[in-house]
Amino acid sequence: xxxxxxxxxxxxxxxxxxxxxxxxxxxxxxxxxxxxxxxxxxxxxxxxxxxxxxxxxxxxxxxxxxxxxxxxxxxxxxxxxxxxxxxxxxxxxxxxxxxxxxxxxxxxxxxxxxxxxxxxx
Numbered sequence: 001x002x003x004x005x006x007x008x009x010x011x012x013x014x015x016x017x018x019x020x021x022x023x024x025x026x027x028x029x030x031x032x033x034x035x036x037x038x039x040x041x042x043x044x045x046x047x048x049x050x051x052x053x054x055x056x057x058x059x060x061x062x063x064x065x066x067x068x069x070x071x072x073x074x075x076x077x078x079x080x081x082x083x084x085x086x087x088x089x090x091x092x093x094x095x096x097x098x099x100x101x102x103x104x105x106x107x108x109x110x111x112x113x114x115x116x117x118x119x120x121x
Contacts, residue, residue, distance in 0.1 A: 027051035027063045035063075042113040052114060062104075062112060069112065071104070081106050 027049060028035035034054045041050030043064065054060040062069045072080040072090070076097075080090040081104060093106035101115040 025049055025065050027065070028053065038115050040115055042111070044111055050114065062114065079104060081112075 027037055028051045031053070035051050037049065037051040039049050040047050041062075041064070042048065048064060051063040052060055053063060058073045060071050060073075062071060067084055070082040070085045071093075073095075074080060077095050079093045079095050081093045082090045091106045093104040093112075096103045096105070099116060101113055104112040
């Protein structure tokens with residue numbers, strides 16, 4: 001998946017040569033200025049690597065190997081989420097945060113999880 005074509009317009013990441021472990025996908029594709037990776041995110045409880053790329057203080061994308069979610073942060077407790085930037089298909093999500101990380105719950109109890117501290121790949 002080509003990162004620059006996958007994310008919504010306006011996402012600006014500055015290229016930076018970083019160290020990446022061979023066994024983990026580089027979901028940031030070398031862009032580490034506003035993109036951070038974790039080894040143990042989850043979709044509906046299934047652990048897998050992910051990255052969060054911030055395009056502004058209120059928008060970003062949660063990137064997995066086979067999909068990404070565009071996120072518009074409404075406030076500390078709510079967000080709007082679109083799978084692969086599908087126009088007009090935003091879902092409301094409840095945001096909860098604790099010592100382990102952030103959970104976004106939407107739709108029919110679908111859940112995305114991002115750990116509290118980045119485990120740099």
